[in-house]
Amino acid sequence: MHVSGHACQEELKLIHTLVRPKFFIPVHGEYRHLKQHGELAVKLGMKEKNVYLGENGDVIEITRDSIRKSGSVISGQVFVDGLGVGDVGNIVLRDRKHLSQDGILTVVVTIDKESGSVIAGPDIISRGFVYVRESEDLMEQARERVREALKECEEKHITEWPTIKANIREVLRVYLYEKTKRRPMILPIIMEV
Numbered sequence: 001m002h003v004s005g006h007a008c009q010e011e012l013k014l015i016h017t018l019v020r021p022k023f024f025i026p027v028h029g030e031y032r033h034l035k036q037h038g039e040l041a042v043k044l045g046m047k048e049k050n051v052y053l054g055e056n057g058d059v060i061e062i063t064r065d066s067i068r069k070s071g072s073v074i075s076g077q078v079f080v081d082g083l084g085v086g087d088v089g090n091i092v093l094r095d096r097k098h099l100s101q102d103g104i105l106t107v108v109v110t111i112d113k114e115s116g117s118v119i120a121g122p123d124i125i126s127r128g129f130v131y132v133r134e135s136e137d138l139m140e141q142a143r144e145r146v147r148e149a150l151k152e153c154e155e156k157h158i159t160e161w162p163t164i165k166a167n168i169r170e171v172l173r174v175y176l177y178e179k180t181k182r183r184p185m186i187l188p189i190i191m192e193v
Helices: 009-019 031-043 090-102 136-155 161-180
Strands: 058-062 067-072 104-111 118-127 185-192
Touching: 009 031, 090 185, 104 136, 104 161, 118 136, 136 161, 161 185
Parallel strands: 104 185
Antiparallel strands: 058 067, 104 118
16 A cells, blocks of 8 residues: 555564565665665664665675675666657757747748749748737738748749758747747748649
8 A cells, every 4th residue: 555655764664673684775765765764774773784775777786695786787767758768869858848938930831843932821830939819910020021031042043942941940030039039949841832
């Protein structure tokens, strides 16, 4: 039965008295809890050399007569994300932190495959950045900045998507920071038809 999460000192004494372990490794809790539990075991008659306060990653060897650290293994935090275990990298965590603080702005533009001219858009979708209905002027100015960037790309005959996307990102990054002092993640999506 799990009630409070940690046994009280009297409960720990009872377990030690009933089990009478030869070796003892306190587990579960903060380091101070482990240390106090080890001290309690010594007070109850265990030899201090038979109490081991381990660290994460310690490999502990127990024989009939001794307990000792015999090595260590790599250990640390393992993130569980949905069905994936340990597959969340630093870049994903950085992106999630960025999204949680500044939101995301998605810019959707449809371009003619032959001429490179804009057929539709730019449409701007905001999530976690600003509420669009209360920031219509800001969004319209942002759309205008994107139109200017696209026109400039068209005039310079820039047709490579990565360059067009980088131009859109840069123009919006500067404008939005100037107006809001925030840096949302900017995700341009260019569709060719």
